[in-house]
Amino acid sequence: MDRDKFHSxxxxxxxxxxxxxxxxxxxxxxxxxxxxxxxxxxDVQVRDKLTVETLPVRIDDRKVKMLRGKxxxxxxIV
Numbered sequence: 437m438d439r440d441k442f443h444s445x446x447x448x449x450x451x452x453x454x455x456x457x458x459x460x461x462x463x464x465x466x467x468x469x470x471x472x473x474x475x476x477x478x479d480v481q482v483r484d485k486l487t488v489e490t491l492p493v494r495i496d497d498r499k500v501k502m503l504r505g506k507x508x509x510x511x512x513i514v
Contacts, residue, residue: 497512 492513
């Protein structure tokens with residue numbers, strides 16, 4: 437017998453019948469929220485367009501990656 441090999445087994449508790457017990461979660465998460473953590477929707481203002489336009493300065497690196505027989509050009513722009 438080789439002592440360098442290890443085996444792991446998934447052990448579950450069994451009942452007297454030999455069937456595995458079904459474990460239930462005992463710690464349920466509360467779905468109630470605290471009044472201090474609730475933000476009124478009238479107080480929050482969200483802008484429609486949250487994008488930032490940046491212009492590329494220079495090309496830093498170029499690579500061609502082979503993926504499933506296809507060439508994919510990769511370009512790093514700074």
